[in-house]
Amino acid sequence: MARYDINRFWEMSVFIKVVEGGTFSAAAITCNMTPSAVSKLISRLEKRLEARLLTRSTRRLQLTAEGCSFYERSSRILSDLDDAERQANAGEHPAGRIRISTSASYATHVLIPIIGSFAERYPDITLDIIQTDVVVDLLAERTDVAIRAGQMTDSRLTVRKLGETARVIVASPEYLAKNGTPQSAEDLHRHRIIGPTYARTIEGWPLRGEMDVFPMAVKDHIQASDGEAIRQLALAGAGLARLTAFTVQGDIAHKRLVPVLEHLNPGDREAFHAVYVGQGGPVPARVKALLDYLKENGKVY
Template sequence: MKPIHKSAAARVEVNRAGELEAFVQVVDRGGFSAAARHLGLTPSAISKLVARLEARLSVQLVHRSTRKLQLTAEGQLFYERGLRVLADLDEAERCVGAGAAPRGRVSINASIPFGHRLLLPLVPRLLEAYPELQVDVVLTDRVVDLMEERCDIAIRWGKLPPSDLVGRLLGHTAQAIVGSPDYLARHGAPTTVEELARHNRLGSTYRRNVPDWPLVVDGRAVAMPVVGSARASDGAALRLLALEGVGLARLSVYHVLPDLRAGRLVPVMEAFNPHELEPLHAVYLGRPGRLPARVRAVLDFLAANADFEGADRVPAPAS
């Protein structure tokens, strides 16, 4: 017997569900013509599907005659098992299809500051809205590979580089140079670039960090090197250093908005702030129209509930 070519075998495997559906409908409808009308195929196509199924199984499933169709013993057994297989297939499609209720585990990655400020406060409401979801929250300032680390969604700030990732915009945040009232009382609030150069400027060891602070002087872009006595790996740690009066830090307004409103941190050098907005995205792999219901539900929830009100500008110092 001539062996089946690998690609041909693959085509046969792909059509197994179609063969089974055709066979079950022939039995349920009492004939090939009725099954063809139900499935929107020709009687000849239905006959070929059932014949191919019998050839693959090397057994006759139905006795054909001009007057009636009768199942063989093997056909009756295969029909009963086939009904269960098709029911399981329908259930599987309902579970993962576009109209499925969100259920299952969703892995979400975020930087430590955005995780604490944005993501974690939303988790209780997310799980209340979708009780059949389970959420894995992974906070790290390392940029993860979503495919390699089996991560469904990542929260990322800044402009997205070209990649296979799709981004869902969550909001924008301004940036500000800030210091604590205690630090400013001891060292004075800088009002010129020359004065800023004499201050302790706290830096970041984050790999995407820009080593200079952007300023605008007389309409020209100026880069202020970040030189100071301390650095930190993430914005949350820089915020704590600034709150403790160690030095000045340039931070996302979104991270420090409550501190600015309460007067725990004070913005400085606002006359030189370029007022550039940083976007924040929820990124994911795949096409928007083919997302699992569990991932789509989380993306929609984040987009609807991420609160960036007031983060797109630097508030005036608290009185």
């Protein structure tokens, strides 16, 4: 069968629905087909491509490496097609759904305060905001944009920098009044430490020594799954925490939190980025609108 006799856009659409729905049955409902017809279409597609796209089991479907690549490219192609049709019909008008993955800290202190004005500017864009400090696989989680801190290592992602921020050790005035204010690195061993449950790039807290910066080993007495929860624990007097400056600058200004060991602060800064899947290809208008808006209004300092 000649390639022009095959509705490849329909094949891509059905394949995407299978991936997003997780089963042939779910895709069948969306596509107004029978599960058997969906299964046969995917089998024909795999045979034509000479590649296994899905691993089938009794419970779920799992994308193969080839399936991940085909899903990514198909999603981009169909998204570009949708954008092209919208632009032909009504100019370059951003519309559609955007799924955003972001840390609770960035969401609370940066994203949420500005998202109302974004919604007013782009009324035809709907937003799905997922708060997590866990680094998610954008492709597997069907996420359009993620806000991430630190070094970017995934070559599949395109990065836009949103600034960088310092880090500071803080505690509540009440905690310090009861437990004293640490004056040296060794004093940290006598204090309760609040830390994250997720893995950190550097173990311990970097502090400035006489000659250079060294990582001070600290034992987390209390752990939380995201930076905002750690901040709330510090505000409640639970212990010392090392947090990004933009999340606690208001607390410090209003004396709800007090910086400690500032003479040992190494001055390290953490970069924040907006990232999305792609390597220089066209960006959907809805995603471009969000990225441009974050670059203008969503920076951290």
